[in-house]
Amino acid sequence: MPDPAITIDPATGEELERYPRMSEAEAKAAVDRCHAAFEDWRLTTHEHRAGVLRALGKALRERKEELAQIMSREVGKLIGDSRDEIDLCAGICDYTAEQGPKELAEETRDPANAKRGIVTYQPIGVIYGIQPWNFPAYQVVRYAIANLMTGNGVLLKHAENCTGSGLRLREIFEDAGLPENLFTVLVIDHDVSDAIIAHDKVRGVTLTGSDTAGSAIAEQAGRLNKKTVLELGSNDAYLVLEDADVDLAAKTCAAGRLYNNGETCINAKRFIVTDAVHDEFMEKFTAAMEAARPGDPFDEETGLGPMAREDLREKLQAQVDESIEKGARVVTGCQIPEGRGWFYPPSILADVAPGQPAYDDELFGPVASVIRAKDDEDAMRLANDSRYGLGGGIFSKDEDRAIRLAAQHFDTGMVFVNTFGVADPSMPFGGVKNSGYGREHGGCGVKEFANAKSIFVG
Structure with a gap:
C-alpha cells in the first residue's frame, strides 16, 4: 500500500491527520465513476447547472467557519484570511451561475457556404486539476466551478498538506446537491498522477504551481494531445x-x-x-x-x-x-x-x-x-x-x-x-511568459475546456 498523506500543523509542527492514498487501480476506477457522472451532467441545461452552483455558494457560506478552521490548521493561514477566501469562493459560484449561461449560449452566424451557422459550446469530458496548498478552497473552486458550469466532470489532486480541506470541499458540494462522483478527490502520489493524465477519459489538465511543475505537466499532456491551462509562479x-x-x-x-x-x-x-x-x-x-x-x-x-x-x-x-x-x-x-x-x-x-x-x-x-x-x-x-x-x-x-x-x-x-x-470573479486571471497560459474567471474559464462546435445548416 502507498504511504499515507499526512497533514501537519505548521504553527506547532504537530501531526494532524493521516489519509490513505489510492492505488493506481483505485484512482483509475474513480476516474471512471467521474466520467459516468459526467455523461448525465453534460445533458443538463445551463440553467440547471447554474441552480446547483448557487446551492454550492450557499453551502459554502453556511459552512464557512467549519472549512476555515480546517484550512488554517493545515496551512497556517490567518483565520480571517481563510474566512475571506471562502467568501470569495461563494462569490465565484454566484458569478458563474449568473454569467455562465450567457457565456455558453448558442450563437448564430451567417456562413458563406450554408444557409445558417450555429456555434455551440459543449463540454468535453473529465478535467484533471492539480492544485497547490496556499489557497486550499479557492484554487479548487476557481477551476472546478467553471468546468461544472461548462458541463464537465472534475478531478482534484490537492497538495498533501491540505488533504483534509479538499475532502471537506467534496463533502460540502455533495451535501449541497452536486451529483456524486462529479467532483472527485484523488488522494494519490506523483506516479499515480502521471497515470491519471494518461487515462483515456481525462480530456484536459489544469495546474497551479511552479514553472518547473508546469513544464513537466504540459510536456506529459502535450504528448497525449490533451489541452492544458497553467497558472504558474511569478515575482510580481x-x-x-x-x-x-x-x-x-x-x-x-x-x-x-x-x-x-x-x-x-x-x-x-x-x-x-x-x-x-x-x-x-x-x-x-x-x-x-x-x-x-x-x-x-x-x-x-x-x-x-x-x-x-x-x-x-x-x-x-x-x-x-x-x-x-x-x-x-x-x-x-x-x-x-x-x-x-x-x-x-x-x-x-x-x-x-x-x-x-x-x-x-x-x-x-x-x-x-x-x-x-x-x-x-x-x-x-x-x-x-x-x-x-x-x-x-x-x-x-x-x-x-x-x-x-x-x-x-x-x-x-x-x-x-x-x-x-x-x-x-468578474476579471480574467492568468499570466504570460513563464507564468503560464490560459485564463480563469471573467467569463473565460467556462470556455477553456469547452468544445466550440460549428454546425452548418444547408
Whole structure:
C-alpha cells in the first residue's frame, strides 16, 4: 500500500491527520465513476447547472467557519484570511451561475457556404486539476466551478498538506446537491498522477504551481494531445513612480507582500522604487512590514502566520542567504527565528540586483526585494526584466498615465494601479511568459475546456 498523506500543523509542527492514498487501480476506477457522472451532467441545461452552483455558494457560506478552521490548521493561514477566501469562493459560484449561461449560449452566424451557422459550446469530458496548498478552497473552486458550469466532470489532486480541506470541499458540494462522483478527490502520489493524465477519459489538465511543475505537466499532456491551462509562479513587480503617494504605496506594498503569509503567486514581491522617492518609501515600508506581528493564525491580532511547510521555509532561507552572498543587503528580518512552528519574520532585502534569487526567482514567503530605479522609464524596464509575467502594480498620482503604462508596457496578465488585489470573479486571471497560459474567471474559464462546435445548416 502507498504511504499515507499526512497533514501537519505548521504553527506547532504537530501531526494532524493521516489519509490513505489510492492505488493506481483505485484512482483509475474513480476516474471512471467521474466520467459516468459526467455523461448525465453534460445533458443538463445551463440553467440547471447554474441552480446547483448557487446551492454550492450557499453551502459554502453556511459552512464557512467549519472549512476555515480546517484550512488554517493545515496551512497556517490567518483565520480571517481563510474566512475571506471562502467568501470569495461563494462569490465565484454566484458569478458563474449568473454569467455562465450567457457565456455558453448558442450563437448564430451567417456562413458563406450554408444557409445558417450555429456555434455551440459543449463540454468535453473529465478535467484533471492539480492544485497547490496556499489557497486550499479557492484554487479548487476557481477551476472546478467553471468546468461544472461548462458541463464537465472534475478531478482534484490537492497538495498533501491540505488533504483534509479538499475532502471537506467534496463533502460540502455533495451535501449541497452536486451529483456524486462529479467532483472527485484523488488522494494519490506523483506516479499515480502521471497515470491519471494518461487515462483515456481525462480530456484536459489544469495546474497551479511552479514553472518547473508546469513544464513537466504540459510536456506529459502535450504528448497525449490533451489541452492544458497553467497558472504558474511569478515575482510580481510593484512600481513606485516619481509622483507616487508614498504613504499609500508603502502601506499597500507591505500588505501585498505579507498577504496570505507571503505565500501567493500574485503577491507583491519586487518593489521597484524611483530615486526621487526611494528613501522616504524605504522608511515607511520598513515600518509597515515590521508592524506585522507573527503568531498564532487563530489569534485575530496576529499579522503574519507560519509558513506552510518546513521545507518551504528552508528553501526561502537558502534563497535569502544566496542573495546576501551576491550583494543584497538586509534591511530587516531575513533569519529563521527560534521556537516551534515554521515562522519567518517580515523581511526586506535592499540592493537587489540581477543574478540574485531575490531578483531572478520567486521568493514564496514574507521577503520583499527592493530595487532602486533611476526614473519612471527605468522602473518600467526593470519590472519587465523577468521570465515571469503574472501580475504587477503601479503607484502614481497620474492615474491615466499609469493605466496607459499598465495596458501598453507592463508585460503581465494583470496589473493593479494604486492598489493590491488577488482575484475577482468578474476579471480574467492568468499570466504570460513563464507564468503560464490560459485564463480563469471573467467569463473565460467556462470556455477553456469547452468544445466550440460549428454546425452548418444547408
